[in-house]
Structure formats: C-alpha cells, structure tokens
Amino acid sequence: MANWLRDAVVYEIYPQSYYDTNGDGIGDLRGIIEKLDYIAACGFTAIWLNPINKSTFFDAGYDVTDFYSVAERYGTNEDYRALCEAAHARGMRVIFDLVAGHTSIKHPWFVASSRAEKNEYTNRYIWADHTFENEEGIAGYAQRDANYITNFFWCQPALNYGYAHPDPEKPWQLPVTHPDCVATKNELLRIIDFWTDLGTDAFRVDMAASLIKGDTDGSFMRAFWSEVRAHLDARAPEVLLISEWGFPDKAITSGFDLDFYLHSGQPAYTSLFRAEAGRNTTMLFPGHSFFALDGKGNINTYLDVIEHDLAVTKGKGYIGQITGNHDIPRLAYRRTPEELRCALVFLFTMPGVPFVYYGDEIGMDHIEGLPSKEGSYTRTGCRTPMQWNEGKNHGFSESDTPYLPTDSREGAPTVEAQLADPASLLHFVRALIRLHKGSPALHADGAFTVTCAAYPLCFERTSGEERIFVAINPSAREYTVALPAGAEILLSQNADANGTRATLRGASFVIAKVAK
Numbered sequence: 001m002a003n004w005l006r007d008a009v010v011y012e013i014y015p016q017s018y019y020d021t022n023g024d025g026i027g028d029l030r031g032i033i034e035k036l037d038y039i040a041a042c043g044f045t046a047i048w049l050n051p052i053n054k055s056t057f058f059d060a061g062y063d064v065t066d067f068y069s070v071a072e073r074y075g076t077n078e079d080y081r082a083l084c085e086a087a088h089a090r091g092m093r094v095i096f097d098l099v100a101g102h103t104s105i106k107h108p109w110f111v112a113s114s115r116a117e118k119n120e121y122t123n124r125y126i127w128a129d130h131t132f133e134n135e136e137g138i139a140g141y142a143q144r145d146a147n148y149i150t151n152f153f154w155c156q157p158a159l160n161y162g163y164a165h166p167d168p169e170k171p172w173q174l175p176v177t178h179p180d181c182v183a184t185k186n187e188l189l190r191i192i193d194f195w196t197d198l199g200t201d202a203f204r205v206d207m208a209a210s211l212i213k214g215d216t217d218g219s220f221m222r223a224f225w226s227e228v229r230a231h232l233d234a235r236a237p238e239v240l241l242i243s244e245w246g247f248p249d250k251a252i253t254s255g256f257d258l259d260f261y262l263h264s265g266q267p268a269y270t271s272l273f274r275a276e277a278g279r280n281t282t283m284l285f286p287g288h289s290f291f292a293l294d295g296k297g298n299i300n301t302y303l304d305v306i307e308h309d310l311a312v313t314k315g316k317g318y319i320g321q322i323t324g325n326h327d328i329p330r331l332a333y334r335r336t337p338e339e340l341r342c343a344l345v346f347l348f349t350m351p352g353v354p355f356v357y358y359g360d361e362i363g364m365d366h367i368e369g370l371p372s373k374e375g376s377y378t379r380t381g382c383r384t385p386m387q388w389n390e391g392k393n394h395g396f397s398e399s400d401t402p403y404l405p406t407d408s409r410e411g412a413p414t415v416e417a418q419l420a421d422p423a424s425l426l427h428f429v430r431a432l433i434r435l436h437k438g439s440p441a442l443h444a445d446g447a448f449t450v451t452c453a454a455y456p457l458c459f460e461r462t463s464g465e466e467r468i469f470v471a472i473n474p475s476a477r478e479y480t481v482a483l484p485a486g487a488e489i490l491l492s493q494n495a496d497a498n499g500t501r502a503t504l505r506g507a508s509f510v511i512a513k514v515a516k
Contacts, residue, residue, distance in 0.1 A: 004045070004093060004201075005240065005258055005318050007443045009433050010355045011044040014326050015052055015074055016060070016403050017385045017396070018358060025399030027385070029075040033086050038415065040090040042361060042426075043433035047087060048095035048204055048242075050326055052080065056104045058155045059375040060326075060383075061097075062206060063104035067191045077198065084199025093201035095242060100188055101210045102151035102158050105141070110157055114142035123180035125149070125157045126213065129172045146172070151210055153375060159184050161224065164215040176212060176220060185224070189231050196236050208243035208251065222254040229255030242320070248309040252317035258353060260320035261305075263328045271301035273343060274328060291335075291343045293506065295455050295475030303453055310351055310448065318444040319352035323360040330357070330382050333366035338507035341428060341493055342474045345509045348432040349461065349470045351448045359386055361429040362413040373404055380404065389416040435490060435511070441466040456481060456504050460514075467514040471495075476506040486515035 019031030051061035112121035127146035137147030151158040162176030245251035246265030261269040290297030388395030394406040418424035440463035452458035456473035494508035
C-alpha cells in the first residue's frame with residue numbers, strides 16, 4: 001500500500017460551495033485552484049472533491065450523466081488536470097469522488113436501457129421484469145415492460161454488477177459472472193483509468209458496499225473490490241482506494257486503503273458527536289453524545305468498534321476520522337468554541353487519518369431552516385458557501401444569486417478575521433495539524449492505548465521513542481488526572497497542571513509529550 005495516507009490530513013471540498021471565480025454563483029475548479037495556497041498553508045496534505053462529473057444535479061452531483069466529463073458549471077477536464085498539477089506542485093494529493101453504483105436517469109446508458117428493443121445497455125441497470133407483476137423498483141417510467149431498481153433516490157437507477165445469489169424465480173437477477181455484469185465492471189475500470197491519467201491520486205467510492213446485490217456475507221463485494229485493487233496495482237499502484245462503507249474491518253480487507261466511520265451503518269461515530277435530537281438529523285442512533293457537556297455519553301460504544309477495527313486492519317489500511325461531511329450537521333452546531341476544540345483534539349489525536357470538512361477549520365455553523373437545494377433536504381444547512389471575508393456573500397461569489405446563502409448571523413466566522421486573530425479556531429486547527437504531522441506517535445498507525453475509558457477520556461499514542469499522552473474532558477464536571485512522569489504540556493484548554501497531576505475543568509483537554 002502506498003504510504004502517503006500515514007501522516008495525511010485531508011480537506012473535503014463541496015465544489016459548488018467553495019469559491020466562485022466566474023460570478024455565476026456556483027463554486028468552480030478554478031476557485032479551488034485559487035485557494036490552494038490557503039489550503040496548503042493550513043497544512044492539509046490532500047483535498048477530496050465531492051462529485052464534479054456532469055450531472056442533472058437532482059442529488060447535488062451524485063446523479064451522473066457523463067462519467068468522463070467535468071460538469072460545465074465547475075469547468076473542464078483540463079481545469080481538473082490543472083488542479084491536480086497545481087496541488088501536486090504544493091505537495092498535495094487529489095481525491096476524486098467516484099459514483100460507482102448508479103447514474104442519473106438522464107444518463108445515455110439509462111436512456112438506451114429503458115428502450116423496449118434489446119441493445120448493449122439493456123442489462124446495464126437492474127430491471128425487475130413486468131411492470132404490473134412486480135412490486136420491486138420504480139414502475140411506469142420506461143418503454144420496456146419493467147421496473148428499475150434504485151440505489152438511492154428515485155432518479156438514481158442502480159448499475160448492474162449482478163446478484164451474489166440470484167433467485168431462480170427472478171430471472172432478471174443476473175449472476176456477477178454474466179457478460180453484461182462483467183461489462184459494467186469493465187466500464188468502471190475504464191472510468192478509474194481515465195481520471196487516473198488526468199492526475200487523480202485516490203478515489204473515494206460513494207456507497208462502496210452497494211454494488212453487488214444480495215451479498216449477505218460481503219464475500220462478493222470483497223472479491224469485486226480486491227479485483228479493482230489488483231487492476232490499480234498493475235497499472236497505477238500509487239493510486240489509493242477510499243470507501244464510503246462505515247465498516248473498516250470489511251472495507252479494508254476488501255482492497256480499500258481507508259474507510260470512514262459514518263453517521264450511518266453502526267453507532268460508533270454518532271455516539272461521539274451527534275446522538276441528541278437536533279445534532280443528528282437522521283436520528284439513526286439516538287442517545288447521548290460523549291462530546292456533550294451533560295457528561296452522559298458512553299465512550300465505549302466507539303472504543304469497542306475502533307479497537308476491533310484497528311486489530312483487523314493493522315498493516316492493511318487506515319480509518320478516516322471525520323469532523324463532518326456533506327451529509328450531517330456541522331461539528332460546531334450547538335457547541336461552544338471550547339466544546340468544539342475538545343472534539344477536534346480527539347479527531348486529530350486518535351489513530352487514523354483526520355478529514356476536515358471545508359469550513360470546519362473556522363467553525364462554520366449548521367444553518368437551520370434553509371429550503372432543499374439539489375436534493376439536500378435536511379442536509380442543506382451543512383452545505384452553505386465557504387465564508388472567506390465580510391464582503392458580498394462572505395467573499396464566496398459576486399453573484400446576486402449564490403448557490404446557497406451564507407451565515408447572516410452576527411459574528412459568523414470568516415477566514416480573513418481568523419487569520420488576523422492568533423487565538424482563533426483557525427490558528428488552533430493549524431497548530432493541531434502541525435502537531436499531528438510532526439509527531440509520528442499521532443500518525444495513522446501510531447500505537448493506541450486507552451488508560452481511562454470514561455470522563456475524562458485518557459489515552460496514549462506511541463511510535464518508536466515518542467510517547468504522547470492525551471486527556472479530554474468534554475463534560476461540564478471537573479476531574480483530576482495523573483500525568484505520566486516527565487510530561488511536557490504541548491496544548492491544553494481549561495486545565496491546570498502541577499507536574500504530576502492535572503485538573504481538568506469543564507470542556508478541557510491536555511496533550512502532553514512524555515519523556516521515555
């Protein structure tokens with residue numbers, strides 16, 4: 001496995017909301033190029049772009065109409081190549097968002113597949129035969145007498161990679177070895193090769209576990225992605241695969257180099273930050289977040305999962321630790337600045353690779369009450385434009401009709417203001433990034449030992465001769481913890497240390513280097 005993820009810090013960019021250079025109200029690739037110096041100065045080593053392919057934008061770009069072209073609103077394929085070159089010149093990598101499991105209903109493949117007469121795309125998607133005899137899928141859309149199976153929204157028909165265990169009573173369920181399913185897989189490999197040739201360093205695969213249907217034990221998906229990994233190893237071994245799976249033990253043993261913990265799939269991530277009503281709009285795992293002043297959370301919900309995953313994936317791949325993403329309320333939502341710093345310390349000192357959602361480095365807030373935009377629904381509030389300065393649209397765009405409104409509340413954070421304030425969250429995040437990158441013990445594969453799995457959470461990270469001690473108290477209560485002998489405080493908040501002990505007041509932390 002290529003090793004650049006080991007000390008990486010990744011910056012997720014929602015392209016339409018980042019920076020608009022042509023005044024149409026929508027962020028573009030040239031805007032990202034213009035802001036690369038800012039991103040590099042923060043210390044980020046890679047950028048992940050949410051989808052940039054041509055699209056009908058019923059689902060903000062995750063409904064692709066052309067896998068081989070950049071959407072006009074973002075620029076051109078040459079702009080993407082230029083972005084990759086500019087990022088590489090600054091020592092950064094580029095991660096491409098690959099929508100592998102579905103397309104838009106407007107994709108030419110689907111238009112052809114919808115026809116009554118047989119053609120090469122008839123089985124490119126999954127169709128349940130006979131509109132009036134089958135309750136599966138979307139009925140009454142196509143010329144052909146069949147319903148199409150979706151992968152997410154109604155407008156995102158599932159590409160046909162086959163079924164793990166086809167039902168003989170449902171002849172439309174094709175095996176993965178069927179020539180038409182193999183043709184779909186081969187097309188995916190061509191898409192990967194195309195964007196690799198333009199300079200892509202890694203692919204983040206959307207809904208990576210969704211491709212093969214009926215795969216109850218995951219063995220078919222493991223075989224599928226292992227084959228994709230083998231294809232890359234033969235052609236471009238330095239290019240990495242990152243999955244949206246939510247189960248690192250499954251994803252990384254399937255050929256992926258990194259998998260995220262997510263707000264869905266299992267309760268680990270949600271138990272940290274978004275268990276309360278209002279913090280987790282999906283409420284898949286309601287309860288009490290560990291990172292909350294009430295101090296009612298249970299850190300073992302998360303630790304049990306990560307300790308298992310670290311053991312299974314050791315030496316094979318890494319876990320992504322996200323501040324947030326384009327699908328969940330922002331980390332700053334209903335948190336004080338001190339609470340937010342505690343959460344960020346956790347994410348930057350735990351094993352794995354930190355992923356920072358654009359704007360989280362300045363504490364952008366989730367904006368409630370916005371109407372749905374391009375299928376965002378409750379997610380709209382976390383997709384608002386980056387706030388650069390106090391100018392029009394907070395410096396995002398000169399347009400009178402920006403993609404979404406920026407935060408109009410007094411005191412809304414901006415890059416410009418925080419750059420000028422040494423005590424700002426932005427400078428704090430930069431310090432965390434420097435610490436993370438400069439401390440082998442804090443790298444993705446540094447050893448991890450929990451010394452207190454409660455309030456406060458205490459753990460150690462080690463690598464070679466380096467030893468880092470971390471204590472985090474997200475609650476409002478006060479605690480006293482023993483410091484390891486020879487501890488040198490590197491960063492702290494609301495804490496008093498006297499050499500052998502530290503008093504942690506509400507929303508506090510200590511990061512210390514320990515002499516070996």
